[in-house]
Amino acid sequence: MPKTKLDREFYTRSDTLVIAKELLGKYLFTRLDNALTGGMIVETEAYLGATDRASHAFGGRYTDRTRMMYSLGGTAYVYLCYGIHDMFNIVTGEEGSPHAILIRAMEPTVGIEIMQARRKIHQRTYRLTAGPGAMAQALGINVKHSGMDLCGDEIWLEDHEISIPDADILASSRVGVAYAGDDAGLPYRFRIRNNPWTSPAK
DNA sequence: ATGTCGATTTGCT
DNA sequence: GCAAATCGACATA
Numbered sequence: 001m002p003k004t005k006l007d008r009e010f011y012t013r014s015d016t017l018v019i020a021k022e023l024l025g026k027y028l029f030t031r032l033d034n035a036l037t038g039g040m041i042v043e044t045e046a047y048l049g050a051t052d053r054a055s056h057a058f059g060g061r062y063t064d065r066t067r068m069m070y071s072l073g074g075t076a077y078v079y080l081c082y083g084i085h086d087m088f089n090i091v092t093g094e095e096g097s098p099h100a101i102l103i104r105a106m107e108p109t110v111g112i113e114i115m116q117a118r119r120k121i122h123q124r125t126y127r128l129t130a131g132p133g134a135m136a137q138a139l140g141i142n143v144k145h146s147g148m149d150l151c152g153d154e155i156w157l158e159d160h161e162i163s164i165p166d167a168d169i170l171a172s173s174r175v176g177v178a179y180a181g182d183d184a185g186l187p188y189r190f191r192i193r194n195n196p197w198t199s200p201a202k
Numbered sequence: 203a204t205g206t207c208g209a210t211t212t213g214c215t
Numbered sequence: 216g217c218a219a220a221t222c223g224a225c226a227t228a
Contacts, residue, residue, distance in 0.1 A: 045209070054209070056224095065224060083221035085210050102209060133210050176209055200211095 006157040011073030011150070016092045016099040020046040021169055021190050025162040028106055030155045032140040037111030039129060043104040043191040043198045045174050049097055054180035057098035068147045069098035076155060078146040085133025086142040090150060104132045107197040131199040168193045
């Protein structure tokens with residue numbers, strides 16, 4: 001089966017919600033510390049830049065932390081949450097448009113022992129990569145990788161020609177964004193129906 | 203300069 | 216099921 005790395009054109013398209021859905025079933029890999037780890041994306045969440053109250057870039061906010069969100073599509077945006085968790089996002093759209101997609105969970109396929117060691121988990125459990133902080137930790141991603149080009153060879157995505165039918169994509173409201181007012185209820189969280197590797201948060 | 207709080211996870215009651 | 220953990224970004228002064 002053909003496996004092709006997602007190229008710049010995939011990320012620079014303008015419809016972030018479409019990209020967020022298309023990312024389901026794609027594969028995410030990291031080759032960090034000379035170790036290959038990765039798996040299939042099963043849950044994503046879209047943040048629509050300056051017009052989205054839940055986005056860090058709402059209103060065009062531009063700070064040291066959010067600067068990377070304005071990069072060209074296909075750039076990593078990683079930030080620290082609750083002082084503990086590194087959250088991995090994929091920037092989309094053209095340069096200057098601060099859209100991003102949070103990768104919330106994946107089904108691990110490659111380098112499982114390495115991911116277990118990074119997570120200090122030594123049993124087979126869905127907890128390994130369910131939830132954005134847990135998944136980034138398993139992949140070895142941290143805030144130092146913010147701004148990294150996802151068309152390079154340290155963090156990248158691949159199309160394995162798995163397509164998720166619309167009927168198997170569940171859309172629901174985003175998690176942990178109650179502060180976003182009217183935008184909190186928008187159905188921008190997507191996951192694969194009946195996939196046990198999706199994150200536990202409601 | 204200082205205070206508040208988060209796009210979460212984990213462990214314990 | 217609930218609350219602690221933990222620190223830097225951001226807002227306010």
